[in-house]
Amino acid sequence: MVNQEDRIIIRTENVNFYYGEFQALTDVSMAFETNRVTALIGPSGCGKSTLLRLLNRMNDLIDGCRVEGRILFEGRNIYEPDVDPVEVRRRIGMVFQKPNPFPKSIFNNITYGPRLAGVSGKADLEALVERSLRQAVLWDEVKDILGQSAMMLSGGQQQRLCIARALAMKPDILLMDEPTSALDPISTAKIEELIEELKKTYTIIIVTHNMQQAARVSDFTGFFYLGKMIEFNVTEKIFTKPDMKQTEDYITGRFG
């Protein structure tokens, strides 16, 4: 066992996933530790995003898809019929590959989710905005322009805003699907620093195509190939002496 059992916050058990006839994931069992960063790596199309979106039920939006197996979040299968996916998504936030702020002001981008979840009162909302923006290391850059449209920000700022927006819901887990792939090196470095900081409070699961990034930011790494989890271990081990030949080939750039 790779993980410490008592630290596991979410785990998949023998998960198969189908888009219609096409099987995108095969028998995936892995566990994620709380307050740790777990990276998912693997060649394009191997099912990393699919797995990530399974963890907060974002795949529910896709017509004709099907899940087998269990995904236990704090011991409870989130695919039980009586589980509300909206509730799951409140506790498991997500940051997407392309920054996707709403065409609203910076302030309203952040308060959008919390307001609908019942947070009200000007002071509370303002405090929440400041807290979230500080956590996403964006506060100093935008504190004077909170009323301006989020669309005016740079790509890197937009992505940090999206992180702040997700954090404002105070989730337990933050899923990040290639959060820096659309960004320049400086913004990327900022977000990597941010991840380091965020793991004190949150559990982070990040998909990345950037090997250095996975090595730098993560504690655990899972390597996927053709819908299967090939190897899952402490990041250092994966990047220094992986058990599987496929993993080694991928990491050293021999395929992928």
Place this chain on the structure above:
Amino acid sequence: MTTTAIRYRYIKQTVFFGLVRLSAFILALALGGILAYIIVHGISALSWEFVTQPPREAMTKGGIMPAIVGTFYLTVGAIAVGLPLGIVSAVYLTEYARQGPVIRVIRIGINCLAGVPSVVFGLFGLGFFVVMLKFGSSILAGSLTLGFLILPTIIGASEEALKSVPQTFREASLALGVSKWQTILRIVLPTALPGILTGSILGLGRAAGETAPIMFTAAAFFTAKLPTSVFDEVMALPYHIYVLATAGTNIEETRPLQYGTVLVLILLVLGIDLVAILIRATIRRRKKW
């Protein structure tokens, strides 16, 4: 390639572009011609009195104020009926309905509705709203009829606008633990609204000039008083033109009035279209996704 082949292609291209240019030119000419003709004939009738006074002396003198007011009420009524219904239908069709045979049939139905001649809407309005529901010939019955007439246009425009809302907006909202319904209400609809309005208003402009749907359901031959409730009959510009041009006792004598009324109607419709164009231009400037 041989030089003759190149020459041949060049000639083909020239001829083709020539034809395209010609058809665009004919279109502009037709529109310009109609406008110019109406302006030349109608401008003399336009005056402050014409737009602020009711008709006098068996409609051979005076103005057309009650018809302007009537058309205004009918247009506002039509949008009040058509817009909510159309938006809700479009939301259902694009956001909720599972694509399948049932939805296909509904879509075909909507397309057919768009092709139904307007006089059929008029007769339906007469049979259903005026007679069966006992609304009488009234603003209410006329607005409902016009509302249904423009419904397919509004649904079409709304569906287009809803589909053009980036999927990433929906995902971003849902990923925050916001329900689908709230996502549609707070993110999708506000983003689509300008597009919905633009398309709907353009449809409305056409409806404002329709005669057939209102002649049995709302339009009065003549009434000098302004409506006080939605159950009142009103005069309306298109019907007034029809009356002056066909049923008056002095058709020749009222020619200038007819052209004047046509001019006012056209200005009104162009004004409505202008509003739509302005809305679209504003969003284009603001839109950043």
